[in-house]
Each structure stands twice: as C-alpha cells, then as structure tokens.
Amino acid sequence: MNYFLTYTVYVLILSVLMGISTWKLFKKLGYSPLFAFIPFYNYFIILKETKHPKWWAILSYLPIVGPIMMSVFHLYLMKKFGKSLFKDQLLTVILPFIYMATVNYSKDTELEDENDLYLTEEEKNAKKKDTFMGSITFAVVFATIIHVFVTQPFGIPTGSMERTLLVGDFLFVNKWSYGYRLPMRPVAIPFLQGTIMDTGEPGNPKDDPKSYVEGIKLPYERIFQFSKPQRNDIVVFNYPRDSVHVSLDRADPYVKRLVAVAGDTFEMRDGRLFVNGKPETVLGDQEVQHRYIATTGSQLDIPSLYNTFGFLPVQEIPNGNGFIYAFQGLTNKTAAEIKKLPQVIDMKEDIQPKGESAIAYRDEAKTKIDTTNSIFPINSGWNQDQYGPLKIPKKGDVVTLNEKTLPEYQWIIKNYEHNSLENKNGKIFINGKETNQYTIQQDYYMMVGDNRDASLDARFFGFVPEENIVGRPMFTWMSLQGAFKDSSSSYQAPFKIRWDRMFKATNTGEANKTSYWWIAAMILVLFFGWEYFVKLFGKKKEDEI
Secondary structure, X not given: OOHHHHHHHHHHHHHHHHHHHHHHHHHHOOOOHHHHXXXXXXXXXXXXXXXXXXXXXXXXXXXXXXXXHHHHHHHHHHHHOOOOOHHHHHHHHHOHHHHHHHHHOOOOOOOOOOOHHHOOHHHHHHHHHHHHHHHHHXXXXXXXXXXXXXXXXXXXXXXXXXXXXXXXXXXXXEOOEOEEEOXXXXXXOOOOOOEOOOOOOOOOHHHOOEOEOOOOOOOXXXXXXXXXXXXXXXXXXXXXXXXXXXXXXXXXXXXXXXXXXXXXXXXXXXXXEEEOOEEXXXXXXXXXXXXXXXXXXXXXXXXXXXXXXXXXXXXXXXEOOEEXXXXXXXXXXXXXXXXXXXXXXXXXXXOXXXXXXXXXXXXXXXOOEOHHHOOOOOOOOOOOOOEEEEEOOOOOOEEEOOOOOHHHHHHHHHHHOOOOEEEXXXXXXXXXXXXXXEEOOOOEEEEEOOOHXXXXXXXXXXXXXXXXXXXXXXXXXXXXEOOOOOOOOOOOOOOEEOXXXXXXXXXXXXXXXXXXXXXXXXXXXXXHHHHHHHHHXXXXXXXXX
C-alpha cells in the first residue's frame, strides 16, 4: 500500500470517528448531520461557528500538526455546547471521540448563549485567556509546520566533521534538497526526534518512552525529487542501523560528507580516500586530516595547545620521563607545527597496516561481534585506513549472493528493503524462495566524515539507503565552543560564541563562505516592524471610529 493510499485510509478513519461522535451536535448547529463525516469541511464548520479563521481547517489532517489542531477544534466545539470546565477540556484532549460521543448522545446537551452582553466579568476574562492561549497554540503549530515540512535545526555534538563543521555548530537543514520525504509517524510530539527522554535506568533503550506513536505509521515516500545527492555534498541522514527506532525517520540524525554515490567504487589506501580509482577531490572548505602519534620528553601544556592549534590529544600515556600522545584530525601543516614544540621528540602518522582486520567484540571471550564498532562488512579483513575496493549498490543492480557476499548485502535485503532472509546450510532463501541473486530496489550512498580517524561512518555501518536521507545543511545559525563535552579528552574547551561562523553557508564547498547575516537582520526588522505597523494601523482605525 503506497503512502497516499495509506494516508487516505487514515483520514477516512478519523472522519468516520468524528462523524459518529458529533453528528447530533452538527444538527443542533443547523447543519446536515452528514457534514460531520466530511474531512476538512467538518472542521471548517466548527471554525466558522466559533468565529475562528476558517482556513485553519486545512491543518486538520497534516502529519504531527493535525492531531494538535484537531484537539484545539474539538475544544472549540465542546465549549460551544457549554463544556468548558477543566475536566471537560482534559477529557476532550485525552479521549476526544469517546467524550464528544457522550456529549453528542446526551439528551441535555444544548447550545450555549455566547452573547457578550450577558457575560460576567469572570467569563469575559476567561474568554480573553482563551484568545491568548489560542495565539500561543497557533504559534507552536506554525513553528511545527516549519520544523516538519521546511527545515529543522541540527547540532554538531562530535568532531567527525571537524574543520568543516565544528563541535557546537548549529545548522538549519533544508528538507527539500533532494525531494521532500513525507513523515512516516503522523502522530508525534512536536520538535522531538526519537525518545521523549533518557530515563537513565539500566535496561534496553527500546523501552524508553517514544515521542511518537509507533502503531500509526505511513510508508516511505519522497515527492518533488528534482535532484539526487551529489558526490562531495554534506548530507544529513538518519542513522541506518538504529536498533531503538523502527521508523527510519525517527532514527538518530547524522551528518557526513557523501564521498561515493550509487555505482561508484570506494577505497581507502593508507588512510587516503579514492573513488573509482582516483584520489578524492578536496574542496576549499575541506582539509585532509590524519591521526598522529607524538613522543615527548615532558608533559604538553594542553590548554595552550588547544588555544594555539584548536585541537587536543585524544590520549596521554606516561612513558618513562616523557609521554606518548595520540592526536586525531591533524593536517600535515598542524602536525609539522606540533612537531616543532620543544617537548616533542618524535611525530609520525599512525596508519593501520594492511591485513589488520578491525573487528570489535562485545565480550572478552570474543564470541559476540559488536557490529556497530566493527568495519563493514565484518568478513572483509579491512580497517579504516585500508578499506575496499567496495562498489556502492545502485537501483536495478543484480548482485550475486553466497557465503562471501551475504554480509555485504544482508542489511539491504532484510532491514532496508524489508524482505525475509534465511541462510540454511549455505543455501540462501529470500521470502521463502531459494536464490543466489538479488535485485537492488533503491540507490545507496557512502557517507564518511572529513575527520576520517575520528568518524563513525559508512566504513562501520555500511551503505546509507536513499530513503534515510533528510537533506542538506543550509547555514550555521549559531556556533558555540564548549557546548558539548568532548568524550575523547578530559580537557573541556572554554565556552565562547564563534561569531565568525554564524549565519555562514554550509554546503558550498568554498573556503570563504557566503554570509547570511542579512537574513537575521531582515527577520528582526520584519518582526519589530510588523508589530509597529499593526499598532499604528490599529490606532488609526480607533481614531476613525
């Protein structure tokens, strides 16, 4: 069942529930009871009768926004029939169709006289309060619409994209860059991505309270896809191997550089990236970075090191009278400058040798493989510096399945493209049928961090499906040094605002980014100017009266 058919069924079910629970109320309002069953028009009538903007009715069934607006409209209707006490409002929100049905089928239910001439002072104050709360609700709904359907903020908590995107950068992501991915969980708490909160209790994180209703779901669908992700784009996507969230659009958001598109061949040789046998194209905002080991005769001044170079060692090990320091994310230039420090005896690049397989285990006996921290695929014998060549699957590719290739494609077949997969005594069964081939159903991508040696990326979690892609970062709206604790170091960088990074374009590839300060200025001028003109217009109108 495709997205739009599923969505239509969802709307029809809600409309039938609305009609069954309110048809008598519509009759008492002077309308045909059948109007209570008509999607959108039923709420249009409620808004008309309660003197609210009638165009709000179009928000009734929108994903995430719709349930909020429905609750508001139901409250308007109940108040029209005198149900305005706190218990009435609570029941209307928690048990909408059940409570409205009790009111609908009650013999005592009558329209309430709303003539302001007969209202007490307390009732007039309550009406003003309702108007204020309505304004707040609509402001939240408007922000939710922007968040769900246009753009959403995204913070950078780790250093995997350092020098391009810094820890503490906050971005706006354009959800229409590669076509808009329609929401898959239409009933959810606004502004929350996955869980409501981390309970902090030991146990399975799957049990943490979710910010969305898992049982109400829509299939994947992308509309207005006029362009595909391109090589070297910085892309925001949902982590493809999230074990906590079933819905892919609720998985944790990641940001990496797209280094290889569907059909490309990806490879790492001695820590250097190659695509289709050619060295990577390094853009102006990128700097090639590597891992280094420094041997010193005495301890380094860590705060001074950070202030000078902007980077910290991730490991400090006493070594006789001196120390051994491990650095990640150093350019050749920065490494050469650190090597000149008087304490440094030796400085060399740390490259994992070929044939050294990077496999992590969950237990000391090494019987349970930790796939999250192991190189993909687990039988490859590769590591993050010596990787590939690996061909990125493309829609329509027919791949051969056997004991050797299955680890490469099993996540695609079973988890991303939703087939049953079994391996019985060397025989492979897909959806119950034995086969040695599989046809790829969507494009896949290779996402790797610019800070290659400190990046949990596609070398570990494998291919990123097209359906997981959210969009492209547009610009950095805030940048705070010290906003996130660096787990790889005991030293906490001092807090400060990086003014030079704010409102700068993110995805241009240029070293000197375009500034968008004028957007911030325009928003402020429009906001305060709008308030001024509204007040001025209101004053003139009063003078005319």
